[in-house]
Amino acid sequence: MAAFLERYRGLLYHCIGHFEADTPSREDLYQDLVLYVLERLDKGSFDPEKGSLGTWLYRVAWCRCVDIKRREHSKLRPHLAQAGEDLPEQVDETPGPQELADTEELGGYVRAAMGSLEPEAQALLDMRFVQGQPLGDIARELSISLEQTKYRLRRATVHLRSVLLHQYALEEA
Numbered sequence: 001m002a003a004f005l006e007r008y009r010g011l012l013y014h015c016i017g018h019f020e021a022d023t024p025s026r027e028d029l030y031q032d033l034v035l036y037v038l039e040r041l042d043k044g045s046f047d048p049e050k051g052s053l054g055t056w057l058y059r060v061a062w063c064r065c066v067d068i069k070r071r072e073h074s075k076l077r078p079h080l081a082q083a084g085e086d087l088p089e090q091v092d093e094t095p096g097p098q099e100l101a102d103t104e105e106l107g108g109y110v111r112a113a114m115g116s117l118e119p120e121a122q123a124l125l126d127m128r129f130v131q132g133q134p135l136g137d138i139a140r141e142l143s144i145s146l147e148q149t150k151y152r153l154r155r156a157t158v159h160l161r162s163v164l165l166h167q168y169a170l171e172e173a
Contacts, residue, residue, distance in 0.1 A: 005034065008054065012033050013026070016065065018062075033065070112167065121156035124138065124142075127141070138153075
């Protein structure tokens with residue numbers, strides 16, 4: 001065991017160095033990795049026909065470090081309420097004043113840009129993105145092929161985007 005730890009200590013520390021800068025944390029991570037690697041070896045996870053022990057150790061250590069760091073920095077950790085803390089019955093999903101102002105401002109830009117488009121392009125964009133109609137329904141309503149509907153919708157979208165970008169550039173200037 002001592003020979004194993006002495007031989008592969010540098011390899012494990014090299015791997016740990018990519019994930020942890022703090023010395024005490026490196027030691028903790030090293031101990032965790034040694035236990036994890038030994039458990040894997042005990043279960044027979046290493047196959048000498050697939051590669052060398054050093055390569056296997058480095059890969060196992062790397063994956064374990066990634067798992068540990070993901071767990072530590074996970075944004076999905078739930079916030080646990082303290083005892084006696086009042087919790088709302090439901091989450092308030094109404095937009096705040098900033099969100100309402102942003103939506104209104106962006107809506108103004110889009111409405112102005114839509115006004116500069118040809119009537120067919122306006123109708124296509126309205127049917128697809130405002131009314132949410134499927135492409136097949138739009139094609140039948142306009143009596144054109146599905147491919148032509150896709151082409152015209154794409155052209156209208158690109159034109160709307162260029163108008164919005166031009167409008168935004170003028171606002172910034």
